[in-house]
Amino acid sequence: MIELDRIEKRYDLGEVQVKALVDVSLHIERGEYVAVMGPSGSGKSTLLNILGILDIPTGGNYLLEGYDITRLPDREQARIRNKHFGFVFQSFNLFSELSALENVMLPMSYAGLSSSMRRERALDLLGNVGLSHRLHHLPTMLSGGEQQRVAIARALANQPSLILADEPTGNLPSDKGEEILEIIEDLNRQGVTIVMVTHNEEQGMRAHRRINIMDGRLEADERLVSSLERSGA
Amino acid sequence: MKRGEDLLLSTRSIRRRMVESILLIVGIALGIGSAGAGIAMMAGTTAESRKLLASPEYREIVVSIREDTADMDLPAVAIDNENDLVLTTADLRAADEAPDVQYAYVTNRTRYHVGDFRMPRPGQEPPGDPASFDPSELPEIEEFEGYEVSPDFFSAWNMQAAEGSLFTEEDITGGEPLLIYGSELAADMSGGIGEQIVIRGEMYTVVGILEPTGTDYDKMAFSPAFMPDLQGNDLREAMRRSWGTTLRFSVADVERLEQAKEQLESYFSRAYGEGSLVISIPRAEAEAAKVRASRLATVVLFLAIAGLLIASVNVSNILYSRAVRRHRSVGILKALGASMRDVFRLFFSEALLLAGFGAVLGVGISLLLSKLMESTLGFERIPAGVLASGIVGAWAITMALTVYPALQAARLPAAEAWRNE
Numbered sequence: 001m002i003e004l005d006r007i008e009k010r011y012d013l014g015e016v017q018v019k020a021l022v023d024v025s026l027h028i029e030r031g032e033y034v035a036v037m038g039p040s041g042s043g044k045s046t047l048l049n050i051l052g053i054l055d056i057p058t059g060g061n062y063l064l065e066g067y068d069i070t071r072l073p074d075r076e077q078a079r080i081r082n083k084h085f086g087f088v089f090q091s092f093n094l095f096s097e098l099s100a101l102e103n104v105m106l107p108m109s110y111a112g113l114s115s116s117m118r119r120e121r122a123l124d125l126l127g128n129v130g131l132s133h134r135l136h137h138l139p140t141m142l143s144g145g146e147q148q149r150v151a152i153a154r155a156l157a158n159q160p161s162l163i164l165a166d167e168p169t170g171n172l173p174s175d176k177g178e179e180i181l182e183i184i185e186d187l188n189r190q191g192v193t194i195v196m197v198t199h200n201e202e203q204g205m206r207a208h209r210r211i212n213i214m215d216g217r218l219e220a221d222e223r224l225v226s227s228l229e230r231s232g233a
Numbered sequence: 234m235k236r237g238e239d240l241l242l243s244t245r246s247i248r249r250r251m252v253e254s255i256l257l258i259v260g261i262a263l264g265i266g267s268a269g270a271g272i273a274m275m276a277g278t279t280a281e282s283r284k285l286l287a288s289p290e291y292r293e294i295v296v297s298i299r300e301d302t303a304d305m306d307l308p309a310v311a312i313d314n315e316n317d318l319v320l321t322t323a324d325l326r327a328a329d330e331a332p333d334v335q336y337a338y339v340t341n342r343t344r345y346h347v348g349d350f351r352m353p354r355p356g357q358e359p360p361g362d363p364a365s366f367d368p369s370e371l372p373e374i375e376e377f378e379g380y381e382v383s384p385d386f387f388s389a390w391n392m393q394a395a396e397g398s399l400f401t402e403e404d405i406t407g408g409e410p411l412l413i414y415g416s417e418l419a420a421d422m423s424g425g426i427g428e429q430i431v432i433r434g435e436m437y438t439v440v441g442i443l444e445p446t447g448t449d450y451d452k453m454a455f456s457p458a459f460m461p462d463l464q465g466n467d468l469r470e471a472m473r474r475s476w477g478t479t480l481r482f483s484v485a486d487v488e489r490l491e492q493a494k495e496q497l498e499s500y501f502s503r504a505y506g507e508g509s510l511v512i513s514i515p516r517a518e519a520e521a522a523k524v525r526a527s528r529l530a531t532v533v534l535f536l537a538i539a540g541l542l543i544a545s546v547n548v549s550n551i552l553y554s555r556a557v558r559r560h561r562s563v564g565i566l567k568a569l570g571a572s573m574r575d576v577f578r579l580f581f582s583e584a585l586l587l588a589g590f591g592a593v594l595g596v597g598i599s600l601l602l603s604k605l606m607e608s609t610l611g612f613e614r615i616p617a618g619v620l621a622s623g624i625v626g627a628w629a630i631t632m633a634l635t636v637y638p639a640l641q642a643a644r645l646p647a648a649e650a651w652r653n654e
Contacts, residue, residue: 054568054647075572081647082570093565097245109238110570154569 001065001193002028002051008059009046020046022216028195030161033188035207036197043216044197045166051195052085052164053077082110086155088165092147094139100126100150101135107157125153129183145176152183163187165196169203181206243583254587257548261591264544265627266598271537272623273603277612278530282523289390291516292487294494296480296501298510320510322383322458324480331496333489334482338385339458346376348431377418379454389483397426397441405457413441417451490514541627549634552584556642567647577643584635592628599624
């Protein structure tokens with residue numbers, strides 16, 4: 001599904017040049033559950049930005065389903081982000097001026113869905129994350145866990161094949177974090193590819209595969225026993 | 234993104250930043266309002282100057298023995314005692330030697346003091362015994378203004394009689410005290426043709442009422458000018474009773490004013506000696522005044538447009554800083570699938586809404602200021618089209634300057650969404 005070939009990302013800060021990613025090659029198959037780990041400033045978020053085409057690598061190739069998508073025009077890249085990727089952020093990043101329902105409907109408007117279809121699908125998605133009773137609440141009226149569930153519903157709005165999550169439980173108490181993680185794992189069981197940045201060793205161990213980034217370099221890439229296999233299912 | 238979502242996000246964003254939004258709207262309104270008013274002033278000044286120059290007064294060449302030719306209150310016959318120079322109404326014949334002159338006449342400003350005696354017009358009840366006359370039955374008007382004029386005056390000023398007739402040469406030479414009322418004065422005096430009225434001890438008969446002209450002449454009266462030479466009196470004696478004469482010659486084509494002046498100068502140089510009279514063209518001064526007014530209006534317009542630009546640049550800066558402050562929102566929108574074009578449209582929609590509210594307020598300010606100009610500067614109603622085009626132009630400038638912040642917002646990197654994660 002995803003093929004990163006010797007990806008490099010440099011930032012020119014005047015006379016200083018910062019290498020955020022160096023020679024990163026990575027292959028991610030459809031349906032994988034990948035945890036990206038590493039200390040702060042190691043390049044995890046930069047890798048996630050490049051995977052989500054929110055940032056363009058300064059070197060190397062990024063192939064999605066065999067196509068080099070880094071050279072596509074802005075409109076085409078936006079369409080791919082909208083249709084194929086779902087983003088879940090540590091601090092939820094909901095629009096505070098929109099209700100839960102409107103937040104979930106928003107990505108569907110870029111996909112050109114009709115208003116009635118957007119509403120119908122958003123109602124379904126919010127129902128799936130247990131927020132049918134919070135449809136018209138603004139984010140400020142929701143708890144952290146509820147906000148993250150709205151964010152997940154929003155990420156799933158256009159039925160993406162890849163969810164990119166950056167520490168999705170980082171701002172939540174452990175019980176709420178666990179709920180979010182279960183939703184993510186459930187999505188993976190339904191075939192959605194997950195790439196999740198986390199600092200949490202335990203969460204990292206629950207993925208199928210763990211990638212370690214250190215100083216912008218891929219230090220380790222190990223396949224783990226999945227929770228499903230662990231439970232003997 | 235659909236327009237509906239643009240509008241939803243824009244209105245919510247405006248509501249969320251209410252104080253800042255109100256300041257932006259006020260800034261836009263003041264910019265548009267001042268530019269609209271500046272254009273209205275320019276249009277009003279131009280129209281007013283055009284109207285002023287279209288007045289018959291500015292088709293005239295004024296001949297006087299006095300240097301102060303701008304003084305309109307000169308009586309009919311003048312003597313320059315020092316040089317024993319006499320200018321009489323007979324000199325109106327100079328027009329015969331000036332082919333570009335259409336009319337020749339005199340106009341002497343005067344006041345008519347109404348006496349305590351009025352006669353009805355023919356067919357009305359007689360007033361009875363003058364001894365039992367009740368002054369309270371008279372109109373309250375005790376005095377009105379007007380002009381002593383020669384017959385050509387009415388032709389030159391294109392004034393027509395609504396009732397009765399205008400003065401003829403016979404009226405002038407007959408020496409009868411006659412009166413013509415302006416339309417409003419006639420209504421106020423409640424008299425009519427044939428009414429007799431005592432003015433300065435003489436019994437004047439009303440022979441005509443003028444059509445309304447829309448000028449101050451409607452409130453005035455006109456009587457035949459004192460033209461002693463035409464009346465066959467002893468000229469020298471008549472001159473002893475007189476104070477000064479200003480002769481007026483008007484042309485059909487204002488482009489021929491200079492030529493007509495030269496023709497008159499030739500006559501008067503021959504008759505009185507070169508340079509002995511002042512022959513002037515009031516239009517020249519009026520045109521100079523028009524140029525001054527036009528320059529002043531241009532300066533005001535420049536200041537108004539400068540104000541609009543300063544307001545627009547400030548609005549643009551505030552919108553830009555607003556966009557930068559919302560870099561995270563831009564990043565999130567892009568992560569959700571918004572293209573640069575979508576982001577541009579969203580921010581532009583917001584600017585459009587703010588500019589729309591500002592424009593509505595600006596139109597109000599423009600209308601208010603143009604009404605103020607109409608009432609205080611005496612402008613005629615400023616054409617709605619001129620005002621509208623000014624407002625639309627000002628709004629377009631404001632909108633053009635809001636393109637930049639919207640473009641900058643669209644160019645914000647998508648990766649901003651993850652910053653500070």
